[in-house]
Amino acid sequence: MNSSSGDLPSHPVIPEEFRLLCMLHNIGATTMEKSMGIEEVAQWTEVDIEVLRHHLQKLRDLGYVEFVEVGGTEKYHVTPIGITKVMTLYS
Amino acid sequence: MQSASGASMKIGMLTWEYPPRIVGGIARHCHDLAIALALLGHEVHIFTLDFPSAPAFEETEEGVKIYRVASELGHPNFLTWVLLFNHFIEKRMAEVSQRIEFDVLHVHDWLTAPAGVASKYLIGKPMILTMHSTEHGRSGIHNPDSHTIDGIEWWANYEASKVIATSGSMKSEVCDHFRLPWEKVDIIPNAIDSSKYHGSVDHGAVRARYGIQPHEKLVLSVGRLVPQKGIEYLIQAVPNVAWRYPEAKFVIVGEGWYRDHLHHVAGTSGQAWRINFTGFIPDHELIALTISADVLVVPSIYEPFGIVALEGMAAGVPVVASQVGGLAEIIEHDKTGVLVYPRNPDSIAWGINHVLSNPDHARWLAQNARTTLQKAYSWKVIAKKTIKLYKEVAR
Numbered sequence: 001m002n003s004s005s006g007d008l009p010s011h012p013v014i015p016e017e018f019r020l021l022c023m024l025h026n027i028g029a030t031t032m033e034k035s036m037g038i039e040e041v042a043q044w045t046e047v048d049i050e051v052l053r054h055h056l057q058k059l060r061d062l063g064y065v066e067f068v069e070v071g072g073t074e075k076y077h078v079t080p081i082g083i084t085k086v087m088t089l090y091s
Numbered sequence: 092m093q094s095a096s097g098a099s100m101k102i103g104m105l106t107w108e109y110p111p112r113i114v115g116g117i118a119r120h121c122h123d124l125a126i127a128l129a130l131l132g133h134e135v136h137i138f139t140l141d142f143p144s145a146p147a148f149e150e151t152e153e154g155v156k157i158y159r160v161a162s163e164l165g166h167p168n169f170l171t172w173v174l175l176f177n178h179f180i181e182k183r184m185a186e187v188s189q190r191i192e193f194d195v196l197h198v199h200d201w202l203t204a205p206a207g208v209a210s211k212y213l214i215g216k217p218m219i220l221t222m223h224s225t226e227h228g229r230s231g232i233h234n235p236d237s238h239t240i241d242g243i244e245w246w247a248n249y250e251a252s253k254v255i256a257t258s259g260s261m262k263s264e265v266c267d268h269f270r271l272p273w274e275k276v277d278i279i280p281n282a283i284d285s286s287k288y289h290g291s292v293d294h295g296a297v298r299a300r301y302g303i304q305p306h307e308k309l310v311l312s313v314g315r316l317v318p319q320k321g322i323e324y325l326i327q328a329v330p331n332v333a334w335r336y337p338e339a340k341f342v343i344v345g346e347g348w349y350r351d352h353l354h355h356v357a358g359t360s361g362q363a364w365r366i367n368f369t370g371f372i373p374d375h376e377l378i379a380l381t382i383s384a385d386v387l388v389v390p391s392i393y394e395p396f397g398i399v400a401l402e403g404m405a406a407g408v409p410v411v412a413s414q415v416g417g418l419a420e421i422i423e424h425d426k427t428g429v430l431v432y433p434r435n436p437d438s439i440a441w442g443i444n445h446v447l448s449n450p451d452h453a454r455w456l457a458q459n460a461r462t463t464l465q466k467a468y469s470w471k472v473i474a475k476k477t478i479k480l481y482k483e484v485a486r
Contacts, residue, residue, distance in 0.1 A: 018348050026172035028165030031143050044167050080111075080143050081346075084371060087107075087114035088315045088347040090169065090202070 014089070017055040020047065021064055025078045025086045035068050035075035100481055101134045103193045103210065105180060105203035109157065112142040113374075115315055116281065116398040117199055117223055123284055127474035129153040136191065138180050138206070158183050170239055173202060180206040181213075188214045195219060195481045201226070201240055204247035211250065217484040220251035221279075222265050224395045229319055245269050252484040255279050255477075257396040258417030264395070277480055280417075281398045282473040285405035285464060287378055297383040301342050301367055308339040308447055311384035311408075313377065313399050314391070316347030316368075321390035321413060323353060324436050328390075329362045331440035336447055341366045342384075344377060381406040386446045386453070392433045394418050400428070401468055404460035409453040411442035421468075427460040 027044045029036045038056075042049050056076055059065035064082030067074050078086070104125060108118040125135045130153060141147065141159040150156050160183045162176035180203060188210070196218045198207035204220070211218040226232065226240040248254055248269045254276045256262035262276045295305055303309045310332065314320040322343060332339050343353075343366060350368065357363040372380070381387060387403035389412040396417035403410040404427070412418040413433035422428035429445055432438035446453045 014348050015351060022169060023167040026165055026167050026169055028162065044165075081371060083112070083142065084114050085346050085348075087112075088317060 017058050018085075018089075020045065020052070020055045021059055021078065021082055022086050022089065024065065024076065025083060029077045030083060032066070032068055032077055035066075035070065035077040037073050037075050041076060099132050099134060100194045100478065100485070101136070101191055102128060102195055102197060102481065103136050103138060103184065103188075103191075104197045104199070105138045105184075105207050105210075106199040107140055107176075107202040109137055109139040109159075111145050112140060115223075116396070119398070120221075120223070120281055121199055123282065123470050124474060124477065125155045126151070126153045127282075127470035128478065129155050131471075131474055131478065133478065134191075136187065136193070138184055138187075138203070140176055140180075158187065170236060174205060177203060177205040177209075181209045184210045185213055194485045197221065197477075197481075198247065198251070199223060201244045201247055204243055204250075208247065208250045217252040218250060219253050219255060219480065219484060220247050221255040221257070222248070222261060222395075223257060224261075224393075225264060225268060227268050228264060228393050228395065229317075251275075253277060253480055255480065257281050258420050260416040260420065261395040279473060279476045279480070280421075280468060281396045281401065282468045282470040283398065283401040283405050283464065284470060285461075288382060288402075288405040288407070290378075292379045292382045294383040297379045301340075301369070301380070303340050303342075304338075306338055308336055308386075309384045310339055310341045310386050310388060310443055311344070311381060312341070312388045312390065313344045313381070313402070314389070315345050316343075316350045316353055318349055319391060319393040320345075320347075321392040321433060322349075323356045324392075324434055325388055325390040325439055326353065326356045326360055326366065327436035328440040328443065329357075329360055329365060331437060332443050332447075333362055333365060335444050339365065339443075339447070342369060342380065343367065344369045344372055344380070346371050378402075378406070381408060384408050386411055386443055388439065388443060389413065389418060390431075390433070390439055391415060391418065397421060401464060404428070404457070404464045407457045407461060409446045409456045410460065411439065411446060413439075422460075423463075426456070427463050428456055 023045045028034050066079050106121045110118055110122050128135050135155045137157045141161045147159050160179045162179050164175045166172050193216050198220050200223050207218050226237050232241050256276050256278050257280050262278050357366045387408045387410050389400050391413050394416040400410050400412050400421050410428040412422055414430040415433050424430040429442040431442040
């Protein structure tokens with residue numbers, strides 16, 4: 001029997017919002033205390049702010065990201081279920 | 092020296108996932124192995140990553156000590172992030188090893204291998220590596236990141252005094268791919284705490300939570316929603332099963348980046364209304380759901396071990412699984428479960444129909460499976476094998 005998966009899709013397409021979720025996780029925005037503003041996220045990820053807003057809204061709708069308001073600014077962090085979702089890519 | 096005398100050992104175990112940080116089988120494996128080792132009288136220290144609301148340090152009632160390490164630096168690039176968190180695990184290990192004289196380090200997969208290798212040299216003790224899967228097997232070596240991960244896996248295999256593979260197929264894979272000497276790799280399978288599946292469950296109430304009526308058949312699948320789990324082939328089998336069993340409903344538990352694609356496949360099958368994607372569900376609920384299923388399907392196309400099959404066996408549910416990797420070693424076809432061809436919706440449908448068509452035979456399969464489970468896949472047996480290996484390298 002052959003347990004190799006050499007013919008798995010060689011370039012699986014990972015949705016853009018999922019890539020962003022991974023980056024948000026990897027830069028450390030994983031708790032409310034470590035939430036980041038959109039400008040900071042844009043600096044880290046080099047993703048356009050309007051594109052970021054769109055993806056973050058989708059991620060929030062899916063329960064993977066939460067928004068908190070700090071001093072009149074919206075800040076973002078990955079939820080526990082979002083962390084687990086990120087881990088599915090590499091575990 | 093304690094380890095050579097057969098007395099209690101001090102074990103440092105490194106893993107990137109440990110409850111409540113759970114995604115795949117590694118967290119459960121490490122958790123159950125650590126407890127089984129502690130119950131045998133050994134001292135187990137777990138070094139892992141932090142998780143919201145989990146304490147930075149805790150000691151369980153069995154005596155397992157868990158150090159959850161926060162990565163104080165981040166980076167958007169995944170591999171850089173991995174190296175950073177490994178650095179913080181190394182720092183914690185350096186601090187703890189001032190107080191604890193470890194006999195052996197045990198690393199699980201490549202994600203904590205850099206910290207494991209560094210700690211091995213820091214404390215001057217041997218390192219064991221368990222390979223739960225390989226990058227080559229998971230997704231193929233298809234981009235610079237996967238080349239790097241493959242390289243780290245090779246390095247960890249090289250540095251380890253011994254490598255544990257969880258199945259014969261995994262041993263062949265790591266020996267072939269990393270050119271390891273055959274005798275460097277020992278097979279120690281996964282195990283399961285089957286007592287978790289002995290509680291009473293109100294099947295009707297559990298099934299109702301997932302929209303399954305008493306007269307309907309519950310076909311369950313559990314796994315990360317990633318290509319290697321082969322869920323799309325199960326979805327493609329749904330029309331064939333539904334033709335024969337119009338009362339069949341499918342519940343797919345798990346999460347993953349492939350979810351949108353699988354929803355699309357379900358949509359094009361014309362049977363999406365029969366398929367319930369639940370996402371993640373808590374462990375106690377998953378156990379109740381598994382016990383309440385009519386059949387558990389494991390349609391993987393790559394599966395070094397396949398602990399989910401053991402979970403079905405423990406729950407007394409007949410298992411239909413692809414004839415790949417560890418699954419083909421766990422299940423004896425038509426005696427302890429049903430093996431089907433991987434990537435083959437017709438074969439998967441045949442397996443499901445085979446189980447559903449004969450409830451007496453299905454019960455017999457499940458009973459045989461439970462007997463096999465108790466003999467070969469208990470954590471006490473596996474922990475004793477693991478200790479024997481630790482002592483061999485610590486001599």
